[in-house]
Amino acid sequence: MTTKTITVTRDLLATNKEAAAAIRRELRSRGILGVNLLSSPGSGKTTLLEALADLLKGRYRMAVIEGDIETERDAERIRRKGVPAWQITTGGACHLEARMIGKVLGQVPEAIDFLFIENVGNLVCPASYDLGEDLRFVLLSSPEGDDKPAKYPQAFLSADGLILTKADLLPHLPFDPARAAAEALAIKPGLKIFTVSALAGQGLDGLAGFLVEALGRLRSGRA
Amino acid sequence: MHELSLVASVFEVLEEKAREHGAARVTKVVLDVGIMSGAVPDLIESAFEAYKRGTLAAGARLEIVVVPMKVRCPDCGGETVREDADFSCAGCGSRRVEIVEGRDLVIEKIELET
Numbered sequence: 001m002t003t004k005t006i007t008v009t010r011d012l013l014a015t016n017k018e019a020a021a022a023i024r025r026e027l028r029s030r031g032i033l034g035v036n037l038l039s040s041p042g043s044g045k046t047t048l049l050e051a052l053a054d055l056l057k058g059r060y061r062m063a064v065i066e067g068d069i070e071t072e073r074d075a076e077r078i079r080r081k082g083v084p085a086w087q088i089t090t091g092g093a094c095h096l097e098a099r100m101i102g103k104v105l106g107q108v109p110e111a112i113d114f115l116f117i118e119n120v121g122n123l124v125c126p127a128s129y130d131l132g133e134d135l136r137f138v139l140l141s142s143p144e145g146d147d148k149p150a151k152y153p154q155a156f157l158s159a160d161g162l163i164l165t166k167a168d169l170l171p172h173l174p175f176d177p178a179r180a181a182a183e184a185l186a187i188k189p190g191l192k193i194f195t196v197s198a199l200a201g202q203g204l205d206g207l208a209g210f211l212v213e214a215l216g217r218l219r220s221g222r223a
Numbered sequence: 224m225h226e227l228s229l230v231a232s233v234f235e236v237l238e239e240k241a242r243e244h245g246a247a248r249v250t251k252v253v254l255d256v257g258i259m260s261g262a263v264p265d266l267i268e269s270a271f272e273a274y275k276r277g278t279l280a281a282g283a284r285l286e287i288v289v290v291p292m293k294v295r296c297p298d299c300g301g302e303t304v305r306e307d308a309d310f311s312c313a314g315c316g317s318r319r320v321e322i323v324e325g326r327d328l329v330i331e332k333i334e335l336e337t
Contacts, residue, residue: 003337012232094224124225128262
């Protein structure tokens with residue numbers, strides 16, 4: 001019996017990264033902007049998507065992949081807006097992985113502009129998994145508190161944008177948007193920050209404009 | 224708590240490498256865990272201990288090497304090693320640093336018994 005040590009140097013997330021790269025290639029070749037939304041449960045991801053569906057209606061086509069531990073509820077809410085939606089129920093897993101998205105991708109209509117992926121509500125684990133998106137947003141709602149970026153740095157570090165949600169509640173809460181923004185920018189300089197209220201229809205045009213610009217960049221880079 | 228999925232990937236690699244080298248058992252696994260990887264060493268350890276039962280690594284010891292974060296400063300060109308989530312340059316105080324190390328999870332080495 002002999003023992004030997006071998007050097008492996010294998011990234012544990014390599015399989016996920018490869019699956020994500022394949023998704024990114026496919027979305028780009030189809031001219032679709034993939035957007036991954038991360039946040040804790042209840043920060044308003046689905047409500048934001050409902051508001052974007054209303055706002056983009058007639059001008060842009062979107063589809064949504066919903067991730068939850070259980071239930072079809074979120075996908076049903078999105079479908080009621082006339083937007084195609086697929087529900088991935090992870091049955092306990094705390095995050096979506098690229099191969100789960102890959103399985104649904106074949107069903108996503110050819111002629112769409114935006115594919116939103118609403119991750120499982122969790123500000124920790126989803127940060128480690130690339131889903132092949134082109135843009136990643138973290139949502140932080142005013143009731144959660146403005147001290148969250150420094151507490152959950154990985155999520156903010158992995159994001160391209162931060163969406164401060166439930167801005168209509170700001171007059172009633174100690175949440176300071178400037179403090180949340182400063183904390184997030186200290187982790188990720190250049191992070192694009194939006195303050196919105198999906199229910200009051202506030203700040204959504206700026207966010208939609210940013211998405212449309214990103215879509216334009218993706219398509220012009222495609223030639 | 225995604226450490227169990229991570230440990231499942233560790234075992235895929237262990238099985239592959241054991242097959243490749245004709246080994247019957249894995250006796251040691253060395254993992255590099257970056258402090259900004261989003262994975263918690265204690266949880267990886269618990270998941271590994273639970274997962275290894277009845278596998279080719281049932282008697283294996285897990286060694287975790289915690290990798291600090293290294294940031295590079297675009298303003299002064301300096302590099303700073305950080306043990307915590309301090310995203311600033313020690314040289315000039317800039318906060319525009321780029322993380323060059325400490326985000327990865329790598330299975331570095333394994334010890335096999337043949």
